[in-house]
Structure formats: structure tokens, C-alpha cells
Amino acid sequence: MTATENVAAALPVATFTDAMSRLVSGLAVVTTRQATGRPCGLLVSSICSYSVHPPSVLLVVDHASRCRDPLTHCAEFGVHLLGSAQERTARTFASRGADKFADVAWAWDGTVPRLGAAPIYLRCTATAVFDHGDHTVLIGEVTHTEVAEGEPLVCYQRQFDWRLKRNGVRHP
Template structure:
């Protein structure tokens, strides 16, 4: 396999997935209500989408059990994880039956909010569309809670990378 393989032409996706694994991304737990109970999953495909109005873009795999509730919800929560939440990341990445057991959380209106996440965004779903094997969900942010914490990042298919602030410069 070479770095120049053409994924769109039907060649193996291994080169593409390997290339994307080298893109550093944050990790977030996305939550909503499903049949009166909390539902959540870990995502690494998340980004700021717009400032006016403040919006985020989240991408969810079609195989996720939370896909149906997320595509039909009015509101959802985005919890950007800090380095202290590696266990939470592993829990919400799993296919466990009750991911909220043993995790401190509370209802923020209709949205389950993880108490320990350093960044919490309560969002109103404004757009949902499919692309390939994933669904894109855009949410307009209606509430933001931010605490200072080192981020937990995903790099080369590992959760346990930490970024350190020393020597960093603001743009």
C-alpha cells in the first residue's frame, strides 16, 4: 500500500483509515434521551461548525445504538472530555448496556449531562443528514459550561494521549 492510493476508486480503505488515525482529534461523549432513559456514545468526529449561530457538527456511525435517538431528538449534549476522563471515554466507546452506571450525571432538562466533563454544550438539533456509513448531526449551542482541564485526545487509535500546555502559543 502506498500513501497515494485512490480510496474513491475502490482501492482498500486501510490507507485512508491509517491516514485519518494520524489526525489528532478531541474526544466527546454525545448524550440524549431515549425512551425516558439516558443514551450516549463516544465520538472523535466533532468540530465547531459556526459562530453565528454557535453550532457544532457531530458525526455518528450508522452502527451506533444511539443513532436513532439522536436523529429524532430535539436536544442533545456534547461533553468534551479531559485527560481525567479516559475511563469515561472507554465506557462510552463500548457496547455496554448501561453506560451511565457508575458515571456521575444529571438531567439538564431533557439532556443527560455528565458532571465531570470539563466542557459541556447543550444543543438544539438543527440539521441531520446521512453521508456514507455515518450521519451528520448539527446542533445549535444553547448552553455552555467550561472548566479548565488538559484535553483527552485520540491519535493513532489510542485514547490515552495527553496534550500539555507548556510552550503553547495562542494564535
């Protein structure tokens, strides 16, 4: 066992996940097309800008996610940064429901399923995929961006109903 494995084995998982739940993070729905041609999508909070030259994002997907395989084999995917009005959408895409797109307005943007109401949309070309621990890291180069005004929907202490305002944080 390596020194890193020894440290990781000694770190209580509950303490680590509780600590990370206190990091305010944005919520995004990531979408792609499955090999069958059907759309798939999931909610992620582990997402960040990765590079400006070229414009890129980095996101992380649990190995247990049903969207992991389609995302690791896709050429393109969409990132939908959610606004405060999309709490229901966040809960839908966080669920293990069979058809997450059934009650959500969406359309095809080429091969990428695009949600209708998200204030920020990034169409990405997958450029790197690698596994680390129990997750897969996906890096995408942004090929198209659309931005509309609105308050972001964020996650704090496992709650999706926190909203940021320009003058500070408020919760329900």
C-alpha cells in the same frame, strides 16, 4: 458508477483509516434521551465547531451506533468534551455496554443527560441531520456552554491516552 464512486471503490479502506488515525482529535461524549426516557450516549472523535453565528457544532455518528436513532430524532443533545481525567469515561462510552450510565456520575439537564466531570459541556438543539456514506451528520446549535480548566483528552492512532499540554504533546 460515478467518477466519485470509482475513486472511493479504489481507495483501500485500511490505508484511509490509518491515515485518519494520525489526525489528533478531541474526544467527546454525546448524550440524549431515548424515546423510552432512558439516557443514551456515545464517544465521538468526529466533532468540530461548525459556526459562530449561530454557535454550532457538527458531529458524525456511525449508522451502526445504537445512539444513532435517538440522536437523529432528538430535539436536544449534550456534548461533553473530555479532559485527561476522563479516560475511563471515554472507554465506557466507546464500548457497546448495555448501560453506559451505570457507573458514571450524571444528572438530567432538562431532557439532556449531563455527565458530571467533563470540563466542557455544550447543550445543543438539533438543527440539521443528514446521511452521508455509512454515517449521519448532526448539526446542533449551542444553547448553553460551561467551561472549566483542564487538559483535554485526545485520540491519536486509536489511543485514548494521549494528552495535550499547552507546551506540546506528550504521550504516556
